[in-house]
Amino acid sequence: MVDSPPIPRFDAHTHLFHDRAFLERILKEKRLKVLVINVTGEGLFDRPMDQRWEAMTDMKARYPERFHLCTTFDPSSVTAPGFADRVIDRLARDIQAGATAVKVWKDIGLEVRAEDGGFVQIDDPRFQPIWAFLADRDVPVIAHTGEPRAAWQPLDKESPHYRFYNENPAYHMHGRDDVPDWTTVMDARDRWLEQNPDLTVVGAHLGSMAHDVEMVSDRLERYDNFFVDTAERFGDLVTQPSQKVRSFFKTHADRIVYGTDVILEHPADQVSETQRAQEKREYESMLADHWAYLASGQSITVQDKLVEPVRVPGLDLPPSVLQAVYHDNAAFLYGGTT
Numbered sequence: 001m002v003d004s005p006p007i008p009r010f011d012a013h014t015h016l017f018h019d020r021a022f023l024e025r026i027l028k029e030k031r032l033k034v035l036v037i038n039v040t041g042e043g044l045f046d047r048p049m050d051q052r053w054e055a056m057t058d059m060k061a062r063y064p065e066r067f068h069l070c071t072t073f074d075p076s077s078v079t080a081p082g083f084a085d086r087v088i089d090r091l092a093r094d095i096q097a098g099a100t101a102v103k104v105w106k107d108i109g110l111e112v113r114a115e116d117g118g119f120v121q122i123d124d125p126r127f128q129p130i131w132a133f134l135a136d137r138d139v140p141v142i143a144h145t146g147e148p149r150a151a152w153q154p155l156d157k158e159s160p161h162y163r164f165y166n167e168n169p170a171y172h173m174h175g176r177d178d179v180p181d182w183t184t185v186m187d188a189r190d191r192w193l194e195q196n197p198d199l200t201v202v203g204a205h206l207g208s209m210a211h212d213v214e215m216v217s218d219r220l221e222r223y224d225n226f227f228v229d230t231a232e233r234f235g236d237l238v239t240q241p242s243q244k245v246r247s248f249f250k251t252h253a254d255r256i257v258y259g260t261d262v263i264l265e266h267p268a269d270q271v272s273e274t275q276r277a278q279e280k281r282e283y284e285s286m287l288a289d290h291w292a293y294l295a296s297g298q299s300i301t302v303q304d305k306l307v308e309p310v311r312v313p314g315l316d317l318p319p320s321v322l323q324a325v326y327h328d329n330a331a332f333l334y335g336g337t338t
Helices: 023-029 049-062 083-096 125-136 162-167 182-195 213-222 242-251 273-295 319-334
Strands: 009-016 032-037 067-072 099-104 141-143 201-203 226-229 262-264 299-304 307-313
Touching: 009 319, 023 032, 023 273, 032 049, 032 099, 032 319, 049 067, 067 083, 083 099, 083 125, 099 319, 162 307, 182 201, 182 213, 213 226, 213 242, 242 319, 262 273, 273 299, 273 319
Parallel strands: 009 032, 009 262, 032 067, 067 099, 099 141, 141 201, 201 226
Antiparallel strands: 299 307
């Protein structure tokens, strides 16, 4: 299927920190806007959080109508006096500089510790002034809480997640006593949603429930302030019956946001010509495959970095659903008009 949809698109989960020669063409040809998301996580990227923010604002200046910015904050000092005030000061500056969303990462819940050594979860009251500040300004929070449920399950060669967790044991939680279980993190996320009905929350990666769209539906029905994005979870969607997934998209068309999780981490002059060509192929292929899966009824092979390739029939979603998922929901949340 030719990747030439009749609607504008908004990739609302990217880490496009640096420009490439191909990027401007893709943005124009595909009528594409992007949200660039900063994250914490020591060692996750090669540059500190503040330097990534500088690179992001440079990209926004270069593509003012196409790029939108999502800032973040470091939760590691949550137990220190004045933590919330310092975070709010920083977020206020970033919002003034153009941020239209705030990201929280899985270090809340899985890494950050309290004074007693226990894990600090997202519903910890020390974060509450931050949520109140953002709710008052109608700034959404993109929440990467937890990980896929498969990360806590035993390695199983029949599982579509087997290769990733076998090759990346640091991300595999099964049998470990140094991390909370999946349910603990999800329950804290749900309490947080319930306690903050005026705070708009977007569950990144289908809210770490991508293995079961019925579970995602349950949360969307419970919490009016909850949205989800699709970033890097198409591989989980295609492991479920296409009609079930199609029904999920149709039922919750106004709460699902398209995203890829594409990364351009390094400046162009630090990346070889071969690597730049690979980056171009991967992003264009990702955009085309996702469009074919969502918009057509054709058989399509879909994968992501967590899940092995699966060949399934496309969802053949109605134009109104595609318009909402691909553009309108993100434009409502993060800014940007057709």
